[in-house]
Amino acid sequence: MSDAAATLAQDRQKLEMSALSAPAVIFTVAMIAFPVVYTVWLGFQNFSSTGKQSFAGLANYSKLVSDYEFWHGLWVTIALYVLSLVLQLVFGVWLALVLFHAKRLPGIVRSLFISPFMMPPVVAGMMWLVILDPSLGAANYVLQTFGLPPSDWLASPTWVIPTVALIDSWQWTPYVALIVLGGLQSLPPSVYEAAQIDGASPFKTFQRITLPLLLPTIVTAAILRSVDLLRFFDIIYITTQGGPGNASNTLNIYGFRVGFEFFNIGYASALMLTLTAIVFGAVLAFNRLRGAVAW
Amino acid sequence: MKARMLATHVALPVLAIAAASAQAHAADFEWMKFKGKTVTFLANNNPVAQALLTYKADFEKLTGMTLKVDGYQEQQMRQRLVTVMNANSDEVDVFMTLPSREGEQFAAAGWYGDLTTMAKTDVAKDYDPAGLSQALLKAATFGGKLTSMPMNIEGPIFYYRTDIFKKCGIEVPKTIKEVEAAAGKIKTCDSAVTPFVSRGLKPAIAYTFSNMLHNIGGTYIASGKSNLCSAKGKEALDTYSRLLRDFGPPGVVNYSFQQISALYRSGRAAMAFESSNELRTVMEGGARLKDTGLLPFPAGEAGQVPTTIGWGMAVSSRSKQPDAAWYFVQWATSPEVQKKMALQGIAPPRPSVAKDPEYRKWIDEEPVRKEWQAALDVLATKGSSEVGYPIVANPESREFIGQAVQDLILKQKPIEQACADADKALDALIAQK
Structure with a gap:
């Protein structure tokens, strides 16, 4: 077979493969694109309380600027995000180090350590709602047993954000630990051997070798958790529904209520697209950071 | 939208026509008319639907139809309905609805099928539409169209511990002021119990707060404007929030019916103002069976104006088979089925069922059931179905009522500011068309 004929046959094969995979590709792209395009379109619509629809132009987006609940929701979202992410990264790295060095830890104990993130968030939310109930819950019982004052936990406007961050961190720290553990297991042993020969202390080894080498893995974990944390919904919906007052009313909760309880789908779409843009921004920022710390 | 139950002056002409027509058409009525069809029912997974669906097989046997149940928790059910209706989908034939909450909104959106004609032209002999609570039917009538048929009757009632009252030497309160006085005495007499508990979760507050507002003599709207800053409105806000702040459990701002x-x-509250529907849950385990008394909420300056609502069954305006759907609604709200549901603790919206000997026997088995029925009788005769603002944006109005109450419970605002902020937001809602 001449070269030209071989190239022709290859091209034909490529074309056939493309034609065969095209329906699946088109279907997948449509499934992703349609909801996005539809939401963008809804963001330009006005829905009355009765569902009557009219073109609103950019009115939904200009309404965001003067909407106190939007700015408050943004603040709550960011506060919850920063607090939860810091807790999960710090304790996730610590847990990963414990699991990495405790080689003799039985498999069942390792499984228990990482089990919370396998629990559906709704179940976790219900469980913590009962534990943290100021009257009937176990948390205050434990505090009072040790002579400490009881807390209102989820019912306190001051403590609700830290409490929700703690619940989410209880659930997702093991997930971060699992990612970091994978990173720890892939670190080159030769670097540690060199550090040992040079007489580096365990703290110096962690500070100068482990942490810098782990940074790309930690940033990856941060990206994955950022996407979830900025869209925080389930645990808040189960435990506080955005309260007390609007103290835990994240953008996602606010958008849900505007859309599904007050039926203003247009404004809810604008809120959700703004939140999507924030999520994209955070992911892009972390991606750049990952590039900077790669080794 | 005030609904004085069973008062003759509110009887709907449409029901009179329906009742007369029922006689005319009963002879032609055939339950097997839609044999082989499938009716989809969007249900709220609450005790009312649970009791009804116990008899699902009876419906299928009677009609030869298949009943497909799409069940969700209350808010998720509404989410599903919003999606289905906005998509103009015929996936749902029948759905559960609370006319007091979303009636105006759904009616204005055109989501309810008009049952007026069906109730006239296609009624079984023993259906007796006129035997249903006239006030609940009126509450479900918008723009002259009957939009749903009542499944139950319910409202917040006052649960109190007879043993604690006796121990502390307290008389059963007859007025709101006496409730507060009783709570004060219990606080000093038995510090281990919460003297008073009611709803403190923002979106849930309107259900119980409305009863207090109406008992005190307040109204939500006066001269087309929100009226929370009126003297009566402020008194209701202040009293409700003070009772929960000074005598409620810690964390009451997250309390709804479950908590x-x-x-x-669990025996840790001396007085609770909560739904009549919760009787079965409260009595689970039997610990409270012998030490609980039940009453409609004690009177204010305007007497007793209890909140009375009921779940309804509506036919979707998008349904391609409204006639078959109506058969399911009719079966589910028939005297026979409602009697069976009543024996499971679902208060019947039919006075005739409430008087049925078998039901009376069940009621007479326990004194607390007798008191429950007596309280429901007051709800049926004196009740108002106004929960939150009687406007299209009723669900949203409940947010602002709840916010004002929470602001006061948490001492985040003085009453003047809390009510003024609420009135400002509510005036904007009232102005919406």
Whole structure:
């Protein structure tokens, strides 16, 4: 077979493969694109309380600027995000180090350590709602047993954000630990051997070798958790529904209520697209950071 | 939208026509008319639907139809409905609805099928549409169209611990002021119990607060404007929030019916203002069976104006088979089925069922059931179905009522500011068309 004929046959094969995979590709792209395009379109619509629809132009987006609940929701979202992410990264790295060095830890104990993130968030939310109930819950019982004052936990406007961050961190720290553990297991042993020969202390080894080498893995974990944390919904919906007052009313909760309880789908779409843009921004920022710390 | 139950002056002409027509058409009525069809029912997974669906097989046997149940928790059910209706989908034939909450909104959106004609032209001999609570039917009538048929009757009632009252030497309160006085005495007499508990969760507050507002003599709207800053409005806001702040459990701002029932059932609350529907939950385990008394909420300056609502069954305006759907609605709200549901603790919206000997026997088995029925009788005769603002944006109005109450419970605002902020937001809602 001449070269030209071989190239022709290859091209034909490529074309056939493309034609065969095209329906699946088109279907997948449509499934992703349609909801996005539809939401963008809804963001330009006005829905009355009765569902009557009219073109609103950019009115939904200009309404965001003067909407106190939007700015408050943004603040709550960011506060919850920063607090939860810091807790999960710090304790996730610590847990990963414990699991990495405790080689003799039985498999069942390792499984228990990482089990919370396998629990559906709704179940976790219900469980913590009962534990943290100021009257009937176990948390205050434990505090009072040790002579400490009881807390209102989820019912306190001051403590609700830290409490929700703690619940989410209880659930997702093991997930971060699992990612970091994978990173720890892939670190080159030769670097540690060199550090040992040079007489580096365990703290110096962690500070100068482990942490810098782990940074790309930690940033990856941060990206994955950022996407979830900025869209925080389930645990808040189960435990506080955005309260007390609007103290835990994240953008996602606010958008849900505007859309599904007050039926203003247009404004809810604008809120959700703004939140999507924030999520994209955070992911892009972390991606750049990952590039900077790669080794 | 005030609904004085069973008062003759509110009887709907449409029901009179329906009742007369029922006689005319009963002879032609054939339950097997839609044999082979499938009716989809969007249900709220609450005790009312659970009791009804116990008899699902009876419906299928009677009609030869298949009943497909799409069940969700209350808010998720509404989410599903919003999606289905906005998509103009015929996936749902029948759905559960609370006319007091979303009636105006759904009616204005055109989501309810008009049952007026069906109730006239296609009624079984024993259906007796005129035997249904006239006030609940009126509450479900918008723009002259009957939009749903009542499944139950319910409202917040006052649960109190007879043993604690006796121990502390307290008389059963007859007025709101006496409730507060009783709570004060219990606080000093038995510090281990919460003196008073009611709803403190923002979106849930309107259900119980409305009863207090109406008992005190307040109204939500006066001269087309929100009226929370009126003297009566402020008195209601102040009294409700003070009762919960000074005598309620810690964390009451997250309390809805689940937490209230759990607290009272566990013996850690002396008085609870909660739904009549919670009787079964409160009595679970039997610990509260012998030491609980029940009353409509004690009177204010305007007497007793209890909140009375009921779940309804509506036919979707998008349904391609409204006639078959109506058969299911009719079966589910028939005297026979409602009697069976009543024996499971679902208060019947038919006075005739409430008087049925078998039901009376069940009621007479326990004194607390007798008191429950007596309280429901007051709800049926004196009740108002106004929960939150009687406007299209009723669900949203409940947010602002709840916010004002929470602001006061948490001492985040003085009453003047809390009510003024609420009135400002509510005036904007009232102005919406």
